[in-house]
Structures are given as structure tokens and as C-alpha cells.
Amino acid sequence: MATTEILKTTNLQKSFSGIIAAEDINISVKEGEIIGIIGANGAGKTVFVNMITGYLKPTSGSIEFNGKNITGIKPREATHIGVCRSFQVSQVFMSMTVKQNLMIAMSLSKKSGSALLDPINDDILSKECDKILKQYNIIKQKDLVVSTLSQGMRKLLDIAMAVVGNPKILLLDEPTSGVSVEEKFGIMDIVISALKESGTTVLFVEHDMEIVERYVDRVMAFYQGQIICDAPPKQALKDKKVIQYVLG
Amino acid sequence: MQFLITVLLDGLIYASYLFIVSLGLTITFGVMKILNVAHGGFFAWGAYLASISIIYLGDNEYNSFLYYFAIFLSAIIVGLFFGYIIEKFILRKMYNEDIHLIVLATFGLFWILEDLILHVFGVDPLMPYYPAMELGGIEVGGIFQGVYSLTLAGLAIIVAFICWYFLKKTKYGKVLQSVIFDREVSVSMGINVTKVYLITFIIGGMLGALGGAYIAPTISVSPGFAIDVVVMSFAVVVIGGMGSVPGALIGSLIVGLVRAFAVHQAPILELFIIYAIMAIVLIIKPEGLFAPPKPRKI
Amino acid sequence: MFKGILKEQTIQVGIGFVFIVVLLGTFILPEWMSNNFMYGLSRGLAVLGLMILWRTNLVSFGHALYYGFGAYAVAIAQKYLGVTDVFLRILIAIAAAGLLGFVLGFILRRYREIFFAMLSLAFSMVLYGLLAKAEFLGSTDGMSISPSTMFGFELGRFGLFYFIGFVVILSLIFAHAYLRSSLGHLTTAIMDNEIRVEYLGYSVEKAIHIKYVISACLAGGAGGLMAAALGQVDPDSMVLWSVSGELVFVTIMAGLGNILAPFVGAIFFEFIRTYAYEFAPQAWQMIIGGTLLAIIFFLPGGLWSLFQKINPFKKEKK
Numbered sequence: 001m002a003t004t005e006i007l008k009t010t011n012l013q014k015s016f017s018g019i020i021a022a023e024d025i026n027i028s029v030k031e032g033e034i035i036g037i038i039g040a041n042g043a044g045k046t047v048f049v050n051m052i053t054g055y056l057k058p059t060s061g062s063i064e065f066n067g068k069n070i071t072g073i074k075p076r077e078a079t080h081i082g083v084c085r086s087f088q089v090s091q092v093f094m095s096m097t098v099k100q101n102l103m104i105a106m107s108l109s110k111k112s113g114s115a116l117l118d119p120i121n122d123d124i125l126s127k128e129c130d131k132i133l134k135q136y137n138i139i140k141q142k143d144l145v146v147s148t149l150s151q152g153m154r155k156l157l158d159i160a161m162a163v164v165g166n167p168k169i170l171l172l173d174e175p176t177s178g179v180s181v182e183e184k185f186g187i188m189d190i191v192i193s194a195l196k197e198s199g200t201t202v203l204f205v206e207h208d209m210e211i212v213e214r215y216v217d218r219v220m221a222f223y224q225g226q227i228i229c230d231a232p233p234k235q236a237l238k239d240k241k242v243i244q245y246v247l248g
Numbered sequence: 249m250q251f252l253i254t255v256l257l258d259g260l261i262y263a264s265y266l267f268i269v270s271l272g273l274t275i276t277f278g279v280m281k282i283l284n285v286a287h288g289g290f291f292a293w294g295a296y297l298a299s300i301s302i303i304y305l306g307d308n309e310y311n312s313f314l315y316y317f318a319i320f321l322s323a324i325i326v327g328l329f330f331g332y333i334i335e336k337f338i339l340r341k342m343y344n345e346d347i348h349l350i351v352l353a354t355f356g357l358f359w360i361l362e363d364l365i366l367h368v369f370g371v372d373p374l375m376p377y378y379p380a381m382e383l384g385g386i387e388v389g390g391i392f393q394g395v396y397s398l399t400l401a402g403l404a405i406i407v408a409f410i411c412w413y414f415l416k417k418t419k420y421g422k423v424l425q426s427v428i429f430d431r432e433v434s435v436s437m438g439i440n441v442t443k444v445y446l447i448t449f450i451i452g453g454m455l456g457a458l459g460g461a462y463i464a465p466t467i468s469v470s471p472g473f474a475i476d477v478v479v480m481s482f483a484v485v486v487i488g489g490m491g492s493v494p495g496a497l498i499g500s501l502i503v504g505l506v507r508a509f510a511v512h513q514a515p516i517l518e519l520f521i522i523y524a525i526m527a528i529v530l531i532i533k534p535e536g537l538f539a540p541p542k543p544r545k546i
Numbered sequence: 547m548f549k550g551i552l553k554e555q556t557i558q559v560g561i562g563f564v565f566i567v568v569l570l571g572t573f574i575l576p577e578w579m580s581n582n583f584m585y586g587l588s589r590g591l592a593v594l595g596l597m598i599l600w601r602t603n604l605v606s607f608g609h610a611l612y613y614g615f616g617a618y619a620v621a622i623a624q625k626y627l628g629v630t631d632v633f634l635r636i637l638i639a640i641a642a643a644g645l646l647g648f649v650l651g652f653i654l655r656r657y658r659e660i661f662f663a664m665l666s667l668a669f670s671m672v673l674y675g676l677l678a679k680a681e682f683l684g685s686t687d688g689m690s691i692s693p694s695t696m697f698g699f700e701l702g703r704f705g706l707f708y709f710i711g712f713v714v715i716l717s718l719i720f721a722h723a724y725l726r727s728s729l730g731h732l733t734t735a736i737m738d739n740e741i742r743v744e745y746l747g748y749s750v751e752k753a754i755h756i757k758y759v760i761s762a763c764l765a766g767g768a769g770g771l772m773a774a775a776l777g778q779v780d781p782d783s784m785v786l787w788s789v790s791g792e793l794v795f796v797t798i799m800a801g802l803g804n805i806l807a808p809f810v811g812a813i814f815f816e817f818i819r820t821y822a823y824e825f826a827p828q829a830w831q832m833i834i835g836g837t838l839l840a841i842i843f844f845l846p847g848g849l850w851s852l853f854q855k856i857n858p859f860k861k862e863k864k
Binding site: 283285338341342345346347348349351352353355356357358359360362363364366367371475479482483486490515516517518519520521522523524526527530531534 | 669788839
């Protein structure tokens with residue numbers, strides 16, 4: 001069933017004043033796939049995510065989404081067409097409450113034009129918001145100001161805010177970094193089950209191989225700006241190069 | 249030709265005086281990231297203190313060096329006294345606050361310094377013209393020009409040179425530059441930033457006061473005359489690049505010459521043109537013409 | 547946009563407050579005291595405009611640009627078009643300032659922090675430089691404004707006071723509707739995290755631009771009302787940087803907590819100024835400067851935080 005190609009990159013390259021951060025990136029992602037991106041620090045994983053989501057403009061090469069060229073679009077345009085992301089360091093509104101954060105995300109994704117001038121506290125949206133907070137297990141904290149939350153909860157909120165935009169493809173940049181070991185699997189269980197339900201394609205950057213093994217369909221391993229292995233997890237984690245450069 | 253010389257002379261003299269004042273402002277901003285509105289207060293106090301000293305000395309041509317002594321001493325006293333009090337008891341408690349709040353606090357201080365003047369020196373204008381009268385005037389290219397005003401240009405050059413020498417050639421200058429570049433790294437390198445801030449603020453204040461003290465003999469020193477200078481030196485600093493010393497120099501020259509040109513050629517544009525330049529610079533190059541380098545924060 | 551807004555407590559309290567001020571001003575208090583209320587209500591609009599900007603941590607050191615522009619728009623409309631109708635006056639003031647804000651907004655929306663403040667200052671001083679030298683507009687002497695009329699009848703001082711109260715109530719309703727909306731909530735969001743706002747799919751610059759125009763309209767309206775109330779416009783008391791400084795000062799003194807705060811703060815400011823000028827003419831700047839420092843150090847939430855402590859309604863911060 002899920003055989004349509006949703007994302008494709010061709011010879012994607014990015015260099016910063018001569019230093020190459022990513023090169024020859026050719027990938028093809030099918031709808032509904034869940035892909036783990038692994039690699040040491042500085043291997044180019046975040047640069048890759050940033051290029052796809054419009055935060056960085058590729059130096060050369062192209063990105064296609066659903067057959068359309070989206071190379072060099074702006075972040076908000078990426079969001080509009082359904083390419084959403086979360087962040088390595090949670091990008092949430094620190095001085096607002098959990099619920100206000102999610103309400104803003106939801107109203108921006110569901111309303112446009114003059115409807116944005118309607119009160120943010122609308123009952124239907126508010127109920128829906130509570131439902132999502134429950135799903136992400138942060139309902140108890142809904143009236144707390146975000147700056148008082150733990151890293152793990154901020155990550156969950158960060159991801160929830162990306163998910164309510166109804167992404168077709170979601171890029172999660174280290175969803176479990178800075179999160180305690182006990183919380184890690186909890187977060188991933190919540191997130192992945194929610195995303196599988198909606199059939200969203202997911203690419204996530206991850207350091208923890210246990211998580212990679214448990215949740216992904218396919219692994220892409222980065223080393224020095226290039227993809228050195230692109231295979232199902234069982235195969236990839238046994239790959240010689242991966243063991244030497246990524247896991248070693 | 250005559251016109252050109254007039255504009256050049258007027259412009260350079262005005263630029264010299266603006267440079268001395270703006271240098272103080274830009275150093276304070278560069279090091280402490282404070283836009284100090286109270287700088288105008290330093291300026292006014294310098295002018296008043298120098299004025300009453302000169303008037304006290306009286307018209308006494310045998311001791312004319314005393315005038316200059318009084319001018320410099322006034323600047324030093326004002327800078328030390330108000331600089332110390334303001335930095336130590338007010339600004340030091342605010343460094344973690346929002347930058348706008350700090351500007352507002354210095355705005356409040358400016359009001360206070362202005363009114364203190366009324367109480368200490370009274371409301372009547374002071375005219376300490378003796379030093380200017382004593383030096384007389386000369387003809388430059390057919391234009392009569394007071395010599396005292398010309399020495400202002402000399403002072404500006406000396407101040408610029410000292411500043412350059414201090415920043416580039418001395419150990420303290422390097423310390424200062426590292427604080428300007430990155431405060432946090434400087435702290436971790438063991439630099440006593442608190443002390444650097446205090447000294448910087450005092451020196452900045454002294455320069456502001458020196459500008460006022462030195463210009464006093466050529467003008468009528470009266471309440472409220474500092475207001476225009478504050479905004480004018482803001483314009484200089486913004487045009488040149490906030491925190492940049494060469495920027496203050498170029499900014500003063502631009503503002504001084506343009507203003508002189510406008511005053512003589514198109515008085516209607518006098519005020520407008522300077523702020524128009526300020527706006528244009530901000531639009532094209534927000535960091536100013538000579539923006540100091542910034543550390544890359546990842 | 548305005549659904550159910552009259553049922554909201556902020557608006558009910560606001561309308562009550564304006565009614566009390568207007569009644570006090572017109573029936574009970576002597577004229578000099580009542581003037582403070584009238585000027586305070588008018589200038590409070592400009593402060594409200596600054597407060598809305600400040601919620602995104604954008605502080606304009608040149609908001610007198612719009613305040614003065616609105617005031618001069620009223621003066622020019624009178625001189626060249628003979629407009630004295632109070633409705634037209636306020637509309638012209640708001641429209642003129644809004645239009646200017648819309649144009650300059652394309653530039654200013656890219657600026658933050660001290661650069662935003664400085665560019666605002668530069669623009670306001672450009673206008674000052676023009677007005678101070680424009681002889682056909684009275685140069686530094688400014689122009690006088692004839693008494694306002696309504697439907698051809700002279701409005702009188704009381705009538706103008708009622709009208710100001712009416713405009714303030716409308717502005718409160720509008721500002722509250724904006725701030726409670728999704729777009730209004732973006733204001734704090736942008737201050738917290740611009741990147742996230744972009745990734746939520748909304749343009750940060752556009753949100754700031756909208757807010758900037760709203761802020762300019764409010765300041766322009768304040769200028770228009772003040773022109774009518776004072777019967778006079780001039781560059782030194784309406785466009786100079788120190789006027790902008792005063793507006794910023796009142797904003798911080800009032801506090802950012804509530805849309806009523808700007809009006810309370812502005813009235814309070816008028817009183818300090820009048821009293822200080824009356825009883826200590828040589829120290830009124832010192833008193834204002836001292837008040838400013840005292841507020842910054844001891845009352846960071848502004849005067850409004852005092853009200854919150856004794857407020858029987860226990861209003862949540864909006």
C-alpha cells in the first residue's frame with residue numbers, strides 16, 4: 001500500500017565557507033516509513049534536517065516532496081505543505097503555559113486570515129487540545145509555565161506542537177536527547193504510536209541504538225557529511241562501516 | 249571658495265567636539281552594552297563646573313593656563329564623581345535586566361542630573377568666554393576664526409590618539425577589547441569585569457564632561473542645553489557603529505560636515521538631514537558603518 | 547472577533563473605570579484636576595500602543611512620531627480642509643498615523659532590540675526636523691487648533707471629554723479583542739521564540755507588522771485627541787525625542803499587566819507632573835526621574851502590580 005515516494009533528495013550538498021557539512025545526499029523515502037538517522041556528532045544529521053525543513057539553504061542539489069521541488073523554501077512554507085519538525089533543543093514558548101503553547105500551535109494550523117482574530121480560547125479547540133495533551137501525557141502540567149518543566153516534558157510538548165500541524169512528514173531532531181533514561185521509551189512509545197495512527201512519515205535523529213532498533217523501518221547512517229549506509233536496522237547495525245564510524 | 253572654507257572650518261570644529269562626546273558614549277556602549285542617556289548629564293555638568301571655575305578665576309591673562317587646568321579638572325571630577333556613583337549604585341544592579349530598562353534608568357538619571365544643575369548653579373546662563381577671548385582670532389582663507397575653537401580640533405586629535413594607543417598598544421587596552429568582544433569568555437579568563445565596567449563608565453563620563461567643559465567658553469551655558477547634544481551623539485554613534493571607536497570618528501565627521509553645510513546652505517534641512525542619515529545608515533547597515541566584530545554564538 | 551467581549555471582566559472594569567474618570571472630570575473636580583484626567587486618558591492611548599509593542603519586547607524610542615503625526619494631521623486638516631468635526635478629526639489622526647506606520651512597518655519589522663529602538667528614534671527625529679523648520683506649519687511655534695464640533699455644533703470642553711471617553715472605550719475593546727485572539731497571543735510567542743513561530747507556519751514579520759500598525763494607530767489617535775484637548779500642536783511638545791521618552795516612561799511605570807494600566811499610568815503621570823511643577827518647579831524633572839528609578843528598582847511590574855494586590859477581582863494576567 002505505502003509505496004508512493006514522498007521525499008527525495010538528489011546530490012544534496014551544503015558547505016559553510018568552504019567547509020563541507022553534507023554532500024552527495026541521495027535518499028528516497030516512502031510514505032509511512034519510519035526512518036532513524038544515526039551518526040556521530042558533526043556527521044551532518046542536523047544539517048540534513050535543517051535543509052529539508054528550510055532552515056538552511058542547500059549549496060547545491062535538490063529536494064523533492066511529493067514530486068514537487070521544494071529546495072530552499074522558507075520554514076513556514078515547509079510547514080504549510082506538511083513538512084514539520086521538532087528540535088534538538090526544545091523550541092517552545094518558555095514564558096507561557098503548556099496549554100497556551102499547544103493552543104497557539106493548533107490555532108495557527110487550523111485557522112487563517114481573519115479567523116486568527118477570533119479569541120484563542122474557543123471551546124472546541126480547547127477540548128481537542130486537552131485530548132492531545134492527554135495523549136502525550138502532559139495533561140497534568142497543562143497550566144504550568146513551560147520554563148518550570150523537565151527536559152522530557154518540553155520535548156514532548158515540542159513534538160506535540162509539530163504534530164498538530166498535521167504533517168505529512170515529520171523530522172524529529174534527537175527527540176530523546178537530554179531526557180532521562182526512564183522517560184526515553186515513554187516518549188517514543190507515545191510519539192510513534194500517535195504518528196503511526198495518522199500514517200505520518202517520520203525521520204528521526206537518534207543516538208540511542210536500542211531506540212533505533214525498536215522503532216524504525218530503516219536506518220540512514222551519516223559520517224562526515226555523507227550517508228554511508230541506508231538499510232533496515234538489523235542489517236545496518238551489523239554493517240562494518242557503521243560499526244567502525246558510528247557505533248565504534 | 250569662501251563658502252567651502254567656512255563649511256569645512258565649522259564642520260571640523262563641530263565634528264571635533266562631537267567626537268569627544270560620542271567617544272565616551274560609544275566606549276560605554278561597546279564595553280557595557282549600555283546606551284547611556286545620562287551622558288548628556290555628564291556633558292552639562294562638565295560645562296557648568298568648568299564655567300564657574302573659569303568665571304571664578306576671572307579675566308586673568310597671566311594665569312591663562314589655569315583656565316585649561318580648570319577645564320580638564322572639571323571633566324575629571326565630574327566623570328569620577330557621577331560615574332562612580334551611577335555605576336556602582338545603580339547600573340551595577342541592572343546588568344541582567346532588559347536592555348531597554350537600562351536605557352530608561354539612564355534617562356531618569358539624565359533628568360535628575362539636569363535638575364541638580366538648576367539647584368547647584370542656578371538658572372542664569374553662564375558665559376565663561378575669557379579663554380576664548382584671550383586667544384583671539386586669525387584669518388583662515390579670508391575667514392575670521394576664533395583660535396580657541398581651532399584648539400578643539402587639536403584636542404580631538406590628541407584624544408583620538410590616546411584612545412588608539414591605549415586600545416592597541418597597552419595591556420589594559422587588550423583586556424578591554426576582549427571584554428568588548430565577549431564578556432562571558434573574559435570572565436572565564438579571569439578578567440575582573442566589574443572593575444573594567446566601573447573604570448569604563450568613569451572614563452566615558454569624563455569624555456562627555458570634557459566635551460562640555462571645553463566647549464563652554466565658546467557658548468552661553470544655560471539649563472537644558474545638553475538635550476540636543478545627547479541625541480546628536482546618539483546619531484553619531486549609530487552612524488559610525490555602536491561601540492566602534494573609528495566609527496565615532498567617521499560618524500562625527502559626517503554629522504559635523506553635513507550639519508555645517510546645511511546650516512550655511514540650507515538651514516531648513518539642519519536637523520532633518522542628520523537624522524535622515526541616521527535612518528538611512530540603520531536601514532542599509534544596521535550595525536553602523538564600522539561595526540565592531542561580534543563573537544559567533546552557536 | 548468581538549464575540550462576547552462585553553462579558554469579559556477586563557472590558558467591564560475598563561468601561562467602569564472610564565465612566566468614573568469622565569464623571570469625576572466633568573462634574574466633580576476643578577478644571578485643573580480634570581484636565582489631568584482628560585490628558586491622561588488621551589495620552590494613555592499612545593501608552594497602550596507602546597505596551598502592545600513592548601509585549602513582543604519591541605520598545606520604540608520614537609513613538610512620538612505617530613503621536614505627533616496624528617496631532618499634525620488634525621491641524622493640517624483644519625488648516626487646508628476646514629475640518630473641525632471631532633469624528634473626522636480622530637479618524638484622520640488614526641488613518642494618517644496608521645498609514646505612516648504601515649509604510650515604515652515594512653522596514654521596522656525586520657529590526658529588534660536596540661536597533662528597533664534607534665531606528666524608531668531616527669524616524670521620529672526626521673519628522674521633528676521637518677516640522678521644526680516647516681514655516682507653513684508654524685515651525686517651532688506650531689499651530690493652534692480651533693474648538694471641535696460635532697454635526698456642526700461646538701462640542702465644548704465637557705463634550706470633548708465624553709468623546710475622549712468614548713474613543714478610549716472603543717480602543718480598549720479593540721485592543722482586548724486583539725490581545726485575546728490567536729494573533730494577539732503570537733505577540734508573547736514571538737518574544738519567546740521566533741523560530742518556532744515560523745515553524746508553526748506564521749510569518750513573524752507579518753505578525754510584527756500588524757502589531758506595529760495597531761500601535762501606530764493608537765498613538766496617532768492619542769495625538770489627535772490631545773491636539774483637540776490642548777487646542778495647540780507644536781513639535782517640541784509632540785514630536786521631540788523627550789516626548790517619546792516620556793511615553794516609554796509611562797509604559798514602564800504603568801506596567802504591562804493589563805490594558806487598563808496605560809490609562810491609570812498616564813493619569814498618574816499627569817498628576818505627578820502638575821504637582822511637581824506646581825510645588826517644586828525647579829525639581830519636577832528630578833521627581834520624575836526619581837520616580838522612574840524607584841519603579842524600575844522597587845516595582846518592576848509597574849503601578850498595575852499594586853492594583854493586582856488589592857484587586858478584588860483577582861484578575862489573571864492576560
